[in-house]
Amino acid sequence: METLLSPPGYGGSFCHYRYSLAMTTNATTHERESADADTVNAAVESLAAGDIGKAESLLSGVIANTPSEYVNCEENNEAISIKFWDQAEFVHYVMWHKQQGLANKGINWIGNAYPRAHYYMGFICVKRKQFDRAIAFLDRGQALEPTNPKFAVEKALALVHTGRKDEALALYDQVTEIGPHVSAHDLAVARRGRGFVLIEMDNFDGAETAFLSSLELEPNSEVALNELQYIHHLRQGGAATFTEAVPCAGPNISQCAACGSQFDKGVVVSVNGIPVGICRRCERKLTKKWWQFWR
Secondary structure, three states: OOOOOOOOOOOEOOOEEEEEEOOOOOHHHHHHHHHHHHHHHHHHHHHHHOOHHHHHHHHHHHHHHHOOOOOOOOOOOOEEOOOOOHHHHHHHHHHHHOOOOOOEEEEEEEEOOOOHHHHHHHHHHHHHOOHHHHHHHHHHHHHHHOOOOOHHHHHHHHHOOOOOHHHHHHHOOOOOOOOOOOOOOHHHHHHHHHHHHHHOOOOHHHHHHHHHHHHHHHOOHHHHHHHHHHHHHHOOOOOOOOOEEEOOOOOOOOOOOOOOEOOOOOEEEEOOOOEEEEEHHHHHHHOOOHHHHHH
């Protein structure tokens, strides 16, 4: 199964879209979440370094601060303020609105702590094979941020491990099209997840279709290409094995931050010291140079 570990997000401005940590009617609440978001970033760094115990301790403290009433998006006459996870999510949201002709308001990026904390705690529980505990954290995280497909994908992984394959398949099938909160990469991951489940259900034709459709979005996905070879292996009477993709522990500059596709020709810039890649196709769609976006 495929699980993704995203690095901490960094922000900036995109044309007239502004990066903001406290564009809100309740500054104290968002200042607290901004601080907790930094703690989640530290937890993700600990996960990337293999220190799961430290990550769990940090995430537990953040989860304890989760407010009883949580709002992930605020909007007024001038701007929309959203608690994005990382710069790739922010860039996708902005570009999607621009492509839909909806770029009539500023879009502010404010710190996201509590949904992310629940997600990464669920991620840790899956790694520890505490699947029921993982599902509980992921359900709570999804309730905080219903539009984010990452919760459904990770929960589906936990369900497969507990033998609930039909339920897992239903979750992958919920991620069906690109939208403001679903990138091409999110959709490709869901299609690959569907393929994994169908292999486990001995539905090789369906699995092959799922992986091929994921390659329409990410043509160079080694995961999909390897699984297609594995399906061929099974059809030839080969022995079944269980494979799991290794999580990504850091930023991948060969993956476009705007569309999620792999590329070998484009530009790479530094955002707060973190390398960010953008493919040639997406670069041509934009109206300003990259160094202007992230001031």
